Amino acid sequence: MIVTPKIFARLVAIAILAVLLQLSFFSRVELLHTSADILPAVVVSLGLLGGSMTGAVAGFSLGFLVDCLLVAPLGGSSLVLLGAGYLAGLFRERFDIHSALVPPLVCMALTLFAELGFAAVQVMLGVDAPVSVLVVRDMLLKSIYAFFLAWPIYFGLRRALRPALVEEPKVTRRHQPTVLGA
Amino acid sequence: MYRKQVRRRRAVLTLLIIGSFLLLTITYGQSSGGVQRGVSTVFSPLQTVADRALKPARDLVGWFDKTFDARGENSRLEAELATTRIQAVAGQEALQENAQLRKLVALDGAPALAESAYEPVTGRVIARSPTIWNSTVTVDVGSGDGVAVDDPVVSGDGLVGLVASTQGGSAQVRLITDHATAVSAKVVPGGVQGVIRPDVGNPEDLILDFIDSTKDVHGGQTVVTSGWRAEGLASLFPPGLPIGEVTSAPIVEQEASQQVHLRPYADIANLDLVQVLTGGSRG
Numbered sequence: 001m002i003v004t005p006k007i008f009a010r011l012v013a014i015a016i017l018a019v020l021l022q023l024s025f026f027s028r029v030e031l032l033h034t035s036a037d038i039l040p041a042v043v044v045s046l047g048l049l050g051g052s053m054t055g056a057v058a059g060f061s062l063g064f065l066v067d068c069l070l071v072a073p074l075g076g077s078s079l080v081l082l083g084a085g086y087l088a089g090l091f092r093e094r095f096d097i098h099s100a101l102v103p104p105l106v107c108m109a110l111t112l113f114a115e116l117g118f119a120a121v122q123v124m125l126g127v128d129a130p131v132s133v134l135v136v137r138d139m140l141l142k143s144i145y146a147f148f149l150a151w152p153i154y155f156g157l158r159r160a161l162r163p164a165l166v167e168e169p170k171v172t173r174r175h176q177p178t179v180l181g182a
Numbered sequence: 183m184y185r186k187q188v189r190r191r192r193a194v195l196t197l198l199i200i201g202s203f204l205l206l207t208i209t210y211g212q213s214s215g216g217v218q219r220g221v222s223t224v225f226s227p228l229q230t231v232a233d234r235a236l237k238p239a240r241d242l243v244g245w246f247d248k249t250f251d252a253r254g255e256n257s258r259l260e261a262e263l264a265t266t267r268i269q270a271v272a273g274q275e276a277l278q279e280n281a282q283l284r285k286l287v288a289l290d291g292a293p294a295l296a297e298s299a300y301e302p303v304t305g306r307v308i309a310r311s312p313t314i315w316n317s318t319v320t321v322d323v324g325s326g327d328g329v330a331v332d333d334p335v336v337s338g339d340g341l342v343g344l345v346a347s348t349q350g351g352s353a354q355v356r357l358i359t360d361h362a363t364a365v366s367a368k369v370v371p372g373g374v375q376g377v378i379r380p381d382v383g384n385p386e387d388l389i390l391d392f393i394d395s396t397k398d399v400h401g402g403q404t405v406v407t408s409g410w411r412a413e414g415l416a417s418l419f420p421p422g423l424p425i426g427e428v429t430s431a432p433i434v435e436q437e438a439s440q441q442v443h444l445r446p447y448a449d450i451a452n453l454d455l456v457q458v459l460t461g462g463s464r465g
Contacts, residue, residue, distance in 0.1 A: 016228075023309035023320070024232040029243040030451055032250070037312045053191050060198045064205075068221035069229075069309065071346040071354040072316045075205030082198050115313075122315040122361075125210060127382060129361040135383035138314055 001050030007164040011046075014160065015058065018042045019065050034138050036145035038153060039066065040114035041107045043081050045154040047088030048103060049161060055085025073125060080117035084110045107150035108143045115139040219349050222320075226308075226352040230322050233308040244452065265402065300420060300459040302336075303327050307453045308352070314383050317360035318346065319453060326350045328460045332418050337456050340424040340447035341365065341407060345458060353458070358425070359385045359450050366417050367425055368408040369399050369442070375408055376442070378425060385450045388426055390442040399431040399442050420459065 003011070018039060026036045039062055047055020063078030088110055116139065158165070209218075305323035323329050325348040333345040335355045343357040356363055358380065365378040367390060376393040390405060405428060409421025426444040433440065 020225075020228060020232045021236075022312050024229055025236040025240060027310035027312045028307070028452075029240050029247070031243065031247050033451070035310075035312070039312060053194055056195055056198055060202065063202075065221065066312070067205075068218045069225055069320065070311050070316060071318045071356060072311070073206055074209040074218065075202040075207075078205065079199065079202035082195075082202065086195060118313050118315055121206075125206075127315075127361045128364075129379045129382050130389065131382040132384035132387070135314060138383055 001054050001161070001164045001166060003054075003164060007161065010160055011058070014042070014046075014157065015062050015065065019062060019069065022066070023069060031145075032141060034141040034145070036149060037111065037115070037142050038146075038149055039063075039077075039081065040084050040111040041146045041150050041153050042157070043085040044088040044107045044110045045103060045150065045157045047085040047090075048092050048106060048154065049158055049165060050089065051093055052086050052089030055087075055089035056082045057085075059083070059085030076118070076121040076125070080114050080121060083117060084114045087113070103154035104147045104150035107154070108147040111146035112139060112143040115142055219347070222347075222352060222354070223349045226320075226322070226324075226349060229308045229320060229352070233306070233322075269402075299461060300334075301328065301461045302457040303329060303460050304455060304457050305329075305353075306455055310453075314385075315361070317357040317363075317380070317385070317450075319343075319355050319357065321353050321355055321456060321458070322351065323458060324348045324350050324352045327458075329353045329458045330460065334419045334423065334459045335456050336423060336459065337448045337453060339449065340426065341419065342448050342450070342453065342456055344418060355456070355458075357450055358388065358446060358448075365419060365425065366408045367405050369393075369403050369405050369428065372397065372399070372403070374399055376439075378405070378444075381443075386445055387429075388444050388446055390428075390444055392439045393442055395433070395440040399428060399440075401428050401430060403428045405442075405444050 001007070022037065022039050026038050029035060043055060043059040043062055046058040050058075059081030060078045063076070063081040064074065066072070067074045067077045088106055091106055119135065119139070303323050305321035305327075307319045308322050309320035311318045321335075329345055329348050331345055331348060335342045335345060341358060343355045343360070343363065345353050346356040347354045358365060358378065359382075361380060361382050363380060366375070367378045368375045369390070374393055374397040376390040379389050379391055381387040381389055393399060405425045407417070407419040407421055407423040407425060409417050409419055409423075424447050426446040428442055428444050431440070431442045
């Protein structure tokens with residue numbers, strides 16, 4: 001990703017919009033008693049589009065912003081989301097797979113990774129109350145929601161950042177040569 | 183050239199990881215740092231606008247979710263209604279008796295809140311934590327409205343949580359379902375005392391812990407804040423705030439204390455309007 005001042009401004013706007021949408025909308029609506037978490041999906045999409053560094057820096061920044069806006073120890077979300085963003089970028093750099101299913105599947109897997117990461121950080125910092133097994137259901141449902149939300153998020157971000165993308169996967173169809181007389 | 187890029191990439195990654203751990207180490211255990219306060223102050227108006235703009239969309243999704251739940255809820259509510267009718271009759275008798283007793287001892291009928299001179303400040307929830315590990319909400323009233331850290335927060339149904347940090351126009355509320363929250367409470371009638379702790383990941387279940395196992399607690403009883411005061415120390419919550427209803431009280435043999443499960447009265451998942459109880463004498 002080529003980050004010009006214009007693209008940087010767009011990235012900042014995307015981060016702020018994502019955090020506001022998450023805190024004011026997605027965290028406050030529940031389907032099957034679980035709310036969706038779009039932040040890992042946004043970070044993963046940025047990683048898939050811009051590479052490991054873009055993913056890691058975006059993850060750190062989004063995590064920092066979320067922790068600032070909530071009563072949470074600073075650094076916890078940053079650590080987890082930078083990991084998710086970096087892994088997404090690494091996937092893009094190491095594997096040359098172009099399929100419409102890649103963004104949702106990677107988002108789903110890395111959202112689960114992020115949810116496990118949040119749990120690990122919390123356990124590391126100490127949990128002062130019993131933990132319900134429903135935590136597992138919450139993590140799995142969040143991953144499934146990420147699968148479905150990944151399409152609009154990934155394609156929306158690709159559209160917004162199109163001028164900065166170094167190589168955009170092209171979907172090319174091979175036409176079979178027409179054999180005259182066949 | 184490629185090696186240089188790889189080296190730079192590794193350096194940035196290492197820097198970010200070290201930065202995260204440093205932030206965690208520096209800010210852990212503190213309610214709110216200056217940076218958090220500053221960012222919250224800047225973002226508070228944006229959050230308010232986003233909250234109002236997104237309300238219709240939230241209501242639409244909420245309607246779908248509630249429709250799914252309604253079928254199961256219907257049969258449970260019918261059973262509850264039958265029980266409540268019986269309790270209401272008993273309640274009417276108790277009210278009459280209570281009124282007579284009040285006249286007899288000339289007690290002031292004012293509720294506990296009025297006695298402790300709390301001033302309720304009404305606010306709207308404008309943001310909510312995305313993870314279940316930090317169960318917090320942000321409200322659109324802050325220190326400018328008289329809200330202070332540790333002020334109790336209630337909804338129309340019962341206790342919601344406690345103010346964890348404040349800025350000029352907003353405040354963060356740690357909910358009773360957050361793992362760091364503990365509320366001293368008692369079961370009524372009976373007055374059995376204990377401490378309420380959440381069951382992390384299950385916002386519809388709270389645990390009343392450290393209850394004397396010889397005391398009889400059963401389903402359907404109400405749990406309220408106990409609001410104790412002793413030797414200069416006082417509970418952060420005024421007495422008598424409704425918290426929830428006992429759902430199960432399993433009896434464990436040979437245990438000095440027992441755990442009681444309760445369902446909170448407040449709809450923690452769908453909070454909208456809340457009241458922050460400012461000022462007042464605690465406990």
